[in-house]
Amino acid sequence: MTDLTSKTALITGANAGIGKDVARQLALRPEMARIYLACRNEDRATMAKAELEAATGRRIFDIVVMDVADQGSVRAGLAAIDGSVDALVMNAGVIGPSAMGLTADGVTTGFATNVLGHVVLLEGLLAQGRLGEVAVLAGSEAVRGVPKLRMKGPSFVSTSADELATVIDGSYFAGRKADFNLAFGQAKYIGALWMAYLARQHPDRRFITVSPGNTTGTQAPSDLPLPMRVAAKYVMPALGLAHKLDVGAKRLVDGVTDPTLSSGVFYASAANTLTGPLFNQADFLPDLANPTFQDHANEAIHRYMS
Numbered sequence: 001m002t003d004l005t006s007k008t009a010l011i012t013g014a015n016a017g018i019g020k021d022v023a024r025q026l027a028l029r030p031e032m033a034r035i036y037l038a039c040r041n042e043d044r045a046t047m048a049k050a051e052l053e054a055a056t057g058r059r060i061f062d063i064v065v066m067d068v069a070d071q072g073s074v075r076a077g078l079a080a081i082d083g084s085v086d087a088l089v090m091n092a093g094v095i096g097p098s099a100m101g102l103t104a105d106g107v108t109t110g111f112a113t114n115v116l117g118h119v120v121l122l123e124g125l126l127a128q129g130r131l132g133e134v135a136v137l138a139g140s141e142a143v144r145g146v147p148k149l150r151m152k153g154p155s156f157v158s159t160s161a162d163e164l165a166t167v168i169d170g171s172y173f174a175g176r177k178a179d180f181n182l183a184f185g186q187a188k189y190i191g192a193l194w195m196a197y198l199a200r201q202h203p204d205r206r207f208i209t210v211s212p213g214n215t216t217g218t219q220a221p222s223d224l225p226l227p228m229r230v231a232a233k234y235v236m237p238a239l240g241l242a243h244k245l246d247v248g249a250k251r252l253v254d255g256v257t258d259p260t261l262s263s264g265v266f267y268a269s270a271a272n273t274l275t276g277p278l279f280n281q282a283d284f285l286p287d288l289a290n291p292t293f294q295d296h297a298n299e300a301i302h303r304y305m306s
């Protein structure tokens with residue numbers, strides 16, 4: 001994108017945290033002519049827009065009201081967007097106990113927010129021929145597990161579409177206590193597989209999953225139990241296990257702007273780390289590069305499209 005002009009970007013969850021800073025960083029690039037802030041709360045979006053205009057000196061931000069947990073809201077927001085989108089950054093996400101509740105579509109709120117709403121959005125753009133260049137999905141090191149945080153990595157018996165579907169509707173935890181950390185990693189795992197599937201179907205565009213890493217200054221821990229919120233805000237940064245907001249946001253910006261990042265790949269920190277340089281996660285978790293698993297993820301997701 002660095003040699004092109006008049007580009008348009010759309011960022012979900014753009015009123016705060018990583019999404020807002022992605023908008024700021026992209027706005028500082030001269031080729032960017034319009035940035036859509038896709039947010040579920042219009043008042044917060046309006047405040048974020050004013051702050052971004054003040055921070056960047058540019059009036060290129062437009063608000064799109066969109067709740068990615070609601071498929072109807074996503075489609076309405078998509079209809080309100082004028083023209084094509086050169087870069088889509090699917091940043092909105094949630095983790096915590098409340099993410100285990102079900103939406104009207106029978107999907108966990110966590111999966112709806114982290115993945116399914118973005119499927120509706122991105123595939124809507126593709127169907128209408130309105131995705132210009134690149135789509136970036138926010139991933140997480142939770143896909144391979146985070147022992148330092150006592151987060152188990154996803155583990156499946158067959159990784160069939162039926163098995164992956166139990167993650168989407170929450171039945172994976174039927175008869176036992178739900179583990180919202182594991183569910184978050186599972187959702188991000190399925191999301192990364194789906195992005196790799198799309199990369200195979202559309203070789204003329206780029207589909208990249210990038211983890212922002214363990215980033216401070218976000219709202220991500222707000223729904224976590226108090227000890228985990230304290231650890232995220234104070235303990236982990238003090239131990240060097242987290243980086244600042246602009247660093248995490250830049251990872252997603254690099255997904256948009258760095259042509260050396262390959263389509264279909266999930267990039268995140270090195271094994272057993274949460275910060276630092278980006279690596280292809282298939283080097284640590286070969287399942288991510290398995291076309292059959294990618295197909296199964298796509299099939300499972302589309303069972304819940306309304």
